[in-house]
Amino acid sequence: MGNIEDIVDSLESKISKVLHKLELLKLENLKLKEDLAKSRQEVSTQKVQLENWEEKYEALRMANSILGSDENKRETKLKINALIRDIDHCIAQLSD
Numbered sequence: 001m002g003n004i005e006d007i008v009d010s011l012e013s014k015i016s017k018v019l020h021k022l023e024l025l026k027l028e029n030l031k032l033k034e035d036l037a038k039s040r041q042e043v044s045t046q047k048v049q050l051e052n053w054e055e056k057y058e059a060l061r062m063a064n065s066i067l068g069s070d071e072n073k074r075e076t077k078l079k080i081n082a083l084i085r086d087i088d089h090c091i092a093q094l095s096d
Helices: 002-066 073-095
Strands: none
Touching (some): 002 073
């Protein structure tokens, strides 16, 4: 009978260890999920910042080309022509 009690005690001990390990893993999983959510939020914020910087860069590049920079004159002229076409199209629609 002592042998069975030893086996049961050993089993209880192992089950207790497994349950403890399970709780630790649940806590670690929760922490990892929180870290992932925080990282996703940071990535989202950085994407918005990147888009803002790209817009500012594009505006600055256009301003430089309008001020006489030779690098982007052709591109600026094309952009201005496209804007003029858009304005002409809007005027045409308003006059209808």
